[in-house]
Amino acid sequence: MNVLIFQPGTRHLRYACYSLGKAETRGNGLSRVVKDYRQGGDDQQVMAELVSEIWEEANKGGRIAAIAMEVAYGGLEFTGPAVVNDAVLERLGRIAGQSPLRLPVVISLARACRRVLPDVPVVLTFQTAFFADLPVREHSYGVAPELSDRLRLRRYGYYGLYHDSACSSLVHQHKDRGALRSISICLDNQTELAAVVGRRPVLVTSGATPLEGLPGRTTAGQLDPSIVLMLARKLKWGPEQINRMLTQQSGLLGMTGRRVTMQTLFASKSAAGQPSGCGELAQSETPPAVEPAVPGNHDGASPGLQLARHVMQYRILLACGSAVAAMGGLDEIVFSGRFAQAGRVLGPWLKEKLSAYRPLAAANWHIHDHSLERIMAELTSTSLAKPEDQAA
């Protein structure tokens, strides 16, 4: 079965074809980005023409049976994939205000697909769906409920498709072990960690938005809220300027001054060869006066790169500790996401650190190297095979 994958962003549209049943091969087949795809003209017309062009191109490689669309946010309305129909579009419309940058684009693209390709099923796959049922003690913040409701403050995860696929795979592999306690670490543009018991998440590092949690390529991650207020007060920055700095200029970029990914951060020869743990790092640093003393620069990496590596390692380690406490134990660790291979460095390091407590020493780490396209294609196939599940 060939599935056309759409990943609509706020500015660019990524699309690819995935053939189910063939061995997973990244980079083969159609995969393109259309930049600034919503510029100019009537939005519906522009979208319809774009869908037509892409459809024609995609079918050259084999008949496309369905379209899968990645949706970053589905709120509590969508707890699983949904086949687009009038009712689904109406439900999306009702929650569009909760994700004003993303959902209107999805609605527009979905309508265009129905208009141009009325006989082709379109399946929406939601990144937040896996986390719609997070326990209340995990998804709530320490503010008044009225304020929480007004700001729609509720914690979600934003890489649920990866976590669900990775944990389902683990559960399937370890069918005989009861409710498996897994730490699922998605290494992508943002790094996100979830504690999952069986297939049910009980903890996630992301927050009401993807900004909170572990640092990303350009996102700051967890931050003292008073820093936002200090920037407004001292630098007279408005929310837009603060937001730009925290979402586009921070994270790995901010720490290193370079565009690096988790893959490049942990793929260097020295990183692989140095299973440094927090204890070793702590001993090598003297109390800082203003700038930190940087541990030995063995591989010639810049101080910024070293710092970013150590910060990420440490934050992921802390998140693992939280996850273990949340689950009362640990059975497996699994890495997924575009940069899952960085788990080959992080996995052994985490295992070594956690093994300081004997009950945790048995936990193994895995790489779940399924692309998002494959995950979405498989979900689409499953959804279409079960008509009763078509409106999640």
Added chain:
Amino acid sequence: MKILTLNCGSSSLKYRLIELPGERELAAGEAQRVGPPTAEPSQIVYRRGGKSGELKVPMRDHAEAFGEIMKLLGAPQADGRAGSNSDASKSPSSPQEDMTPDALGHRLVHGGSLFSGHILATPEIVARLDKTRGLAPLHNPPAIDLIKACQQRYPHLPQAVVFDTAYHSTIPGYAYNYALPRGLAKRLGIRKYGFHGTSHQFVASEAARMLGKDLDQLNAVSCHLGSGGASLCAIVGGKSMDNTMGFSPLQGLIMSTRCGDLDPAAAMRLLSMLVGDDDAVEALLNRRSGVLGMSGASADIRDVLAKAGKDGPNSRMDLTRQVYLWRIRKYLGSYLTAAAPAHAIIFTDTIGETLPEVRWSVCSDLECFGVKIDSQRNNLINRYPADVATDDSPVRILVILTNEELAIARVTYGLLHGRRGAAA
């Protein structure tokens, strides 16, 4: 040596006179309603020689409050007159013991990056302290003004400055750095500082003593859970490696009126909603959130726990309880990992010392970390310090009364002792 510790609040001044090295308390008290006149008169609530009392006396600022405290102690006044206070001297069992302090120990909440250790106040140091005023605008200025006033009135009295942040100066770069543009972070001094350091350091020392370890061999997680502020500290080799509070005391746990960790996008949304009024947003997140905001009834978790039991599951009180406890548990897991292998979890301050339900909730089902809490011991603490872990628990669970004033006095004594030693 008699050391008078001084702890400035925005409108209060707590003091304790302690004799070292024996660590005997000679007198203690609190000057209340210091500042402009209020509906109730200013007063000093004190205890001395086993007796307690109240002295109503106007105190326009902390310097005057300090003067009145010195009078109450019977210390010589700044103008050389013998000190006495009529109310205290009227007490039938007024002790004759000399209460004149030999040194002062001041608590200062925030030393920033300028002060990584506790220090004796020289004129040069006091001038540098002025640069820290803005770091804790409610706490630092009155404390610094008091230090200056003390220096003026009692120039012969050595003064130590003990910073809440100093214990956390050993937090390594990978823990104190935020993932922000480095130039901006450095320029604005944006980093994690950590707080409650004096308390964490004190209980770490006590824990090491209880366990028969040298302090530099101790790995622990210290849980300072107060009825107001709260923080956890990861301790490795006796040193602070991390603290749940951050750039400010707002970060981390859910506290009496503070929200703790919050998506930065939420803070930005609030700024937008309140048209850039950062003071209003700060007031909301610092004074109307946390246990108070969530429960809508009380800022004290003890009230919430009591009511949650009556209101039942999924009530507003119960949800407040769940979220409050869950946040502590998650951080405990984080820091048990950061301090691995930990020898102890330490509970201290009002909530940590007195609420078995809190200790049970955060420590139960953590055998994976070698933590086993004993239900009976936890529920019935007859004396402090206590160990409420089971006999076979690899990680001990200690309940230790914090004593920041004693900690300040010890630091002061240590600084002076070392200095005198150096001079000899």
